[in-house]
Amino acid sequence: MDKILDIDNVDLKIISLLNDDAKTPYTEIAKKVFVSSGTVHVRMRKLEDMGIVKSATLNIDFSKLGYDISAFLGIYLEKSSLYDTVIENLKQISEVINAYYTTGNYSIFAKIICKDTNHLRTVLDNIQKVEGIDRTETLIVLEESINRPIQFFDKTGKI
Amino acid sequence: MDKILDIDNVDLKIISLLNDDAKTPYTEIAKKVFVSSGTVHVRMRKLEDMGIVKSATLNIDFSKLGYDISAFLGIYLEKSSLYDTVIENLKQISEVINAYYTTGNYSIFAKIICKDTNHLRTVLDNIQKVEGIDRTETLIVLEESINRPIQFFDKTGKI
DNA sequence: ATTTTATTTAGATTTAATCTAATTTATTTT
DNA sequence: AAAATAAATTAGATTAAATCTAAATAAAAT
Structure with missing residues (x-):
């Protein structure tokens, strides 16, 4: 069923x-x-x-709370078998709010939220220190242009 | 103030x-x-x-509603000045639930949610058709390992 | 010290959530 | 197709929460 x-x-x-x-x-x-x-x-x-x-x-405007920087991180691992242990270590870093196993070049794809560039620096340092992480690529979010819930459809159109 | x-x-x-x-x-x-x-x-x-x-x-388990595939898209534009018009076109595609202007190689970074591989194919086709988009890179989410709200701290520790 | 301003609270009222039993609707069986 | 059964929906009653108001407290300014 x-x-x-x-x-x-x-x-x-x-x-x-x-x-x-x-x-x-x-x-x-x-x-x-x-x-x-x-x-x-x-x-x-x-x-x-x-x-x-x-x-x-809640849908919160983090920048108004002093969290001005959000960024996506493409994480490369030394060995992809280290995925689970690296995730456990990332859970210890409170600024990491999402982490995904994705297809593509990255072994882990993550999202972080930081207060400012200094904070970002610290967080990136902490992430680099995690055992098994080779290197990271940072995509800093400069603007969120679309943010909306999913829309449902059936044969007759939008629900 | x-x-x-x-x-x-x-x-x-x-x-x-x-x-x-x-x-x-x-x-x-x-x-x-x-x-x-x-x-x-x-x-x-x-x-x-x-x-x-x-x-x-609401925090919804989309896979249980038949939306089995979510993916991040790195979008390359023909000219970065086309950003605004491309965003307007992406807004017309309901499967696009997030779009960001980010640093890094991509001109636009987006998130989409689809039902299945067929649906994904259609959505990717529609996105490729958007005027001004050169090519896209797809990162399909195979597992969401971390998904949590931001945590606040002050000098005394976690709030 | 006194006035002004802002914040918090207790209590009253309005509104919504939740539960129950009865009705309606849909499904199955004969 | 009619009767029996099961499932879903509803109205109405009860419980609980949201909201409002006015008083009390606390903080800031003079």
């Missing part, structure tokens, strides 16, 4: 609306989806139980 | 707790921060007014 079959347009519409603003009351979601608020509750509990909706988080 | 000076550890602690679970009732946040729930409200309104907290969104 395919999980995706258990998901209908009501579910997707609810996810879509809450993705725009996770604090929207279920009563309001209910009106927009043309069901009762009870149904919204039931559907959301189902989505949470299925692990589809994992949590709700 | 520096905005960051208006933010104290109470604010950061509130942001930190709500970042873990944006649906946590303010009454519960209040207990953990040792202030009244009214104060949590006031602080959150301040943070929203200052544009620091922009919104709350």
